[in-house]
Amino acid sequence: MNESPPPSEFALRQDLAWSAGVWFAERTDSTNAEALRHPAQELQPGTVFWGLHQSAGRGRLGRRWEDVPGKALTFSLVFPQVADVERLHWLHLAAGCAVAEAAESLRAAAGGGDAATRLGLKWPNDVVEVDEAAPAGYRKFAGILTEVQSEPGGGAEGQRAAVGIGINVNQREADFPAELRGNATSLASLTGREFELRDVLEEVLAGIGRRQRMIEAGDVDEVRAELARRDVLRGATVEVQLPTGAKLTGRAAGLDARARLQVHTATKEHYHLESGEVVHLRPHRD
């Protein structure tokens, strides 16, 4: 049972015309869980739940998402009635683009860090700095977890979705669990300075809002083009673990028109993957 105090309303400094308000809690089990259980009458599309600390943060594939209170930004956007799951996929990926863009602009404003490293997306949910010196070839600084739940009453529009975003903001190497060190980074490490969490939140929400408006209008061309630009897997040899447990090896060939990862195998088979985890990545070198 969740014993966290209920969240209270929080005022953003920026007027994010699209945002439907922010609920804030010092401590919660998981902002995704909060977004999925909050009374429906208090929700609008884009309502945000921000928790300063999560006691049971959720990551992909049933993993935990650990934070260091006050050093990480953990929040979820809720969409109370999702009629079009494909748009939700785009929004999930667009949220990753918004995080990468926000990190780039904070890095440029800070004038620190290595402005040359590429910030991109490792499908389906990691936001990373490409760094061939890292054991994995990249360092992850944010992750996105989108969860969908049927609402009582059901029906085509009876699904609620939470798009949960966890961003490493002020952590230093020693703050990460031993198994993540070397493959994890933070905005502080990328830029050489620390940030107010709410500044990062506002920057990211503004970027999600811009993309969300396009997706809602049925126009995904710009988001698709940005994803192609930020796709760190494109051209790499990847090993993907499928939900069945089977593994697939091939060349990552970008996302298709439905945001699925395309993988071409050596035996000329072409796959379009809706889900899976890239467990090994070897960059393509010309």
Ligand code: BTN
């Ligand atoms: C992943 O990379 O595995 C996804 C991590 C998603 C973490 C965020 S933090 C805010 C939201 N609430 C959760 O419990 N999880 C997501």
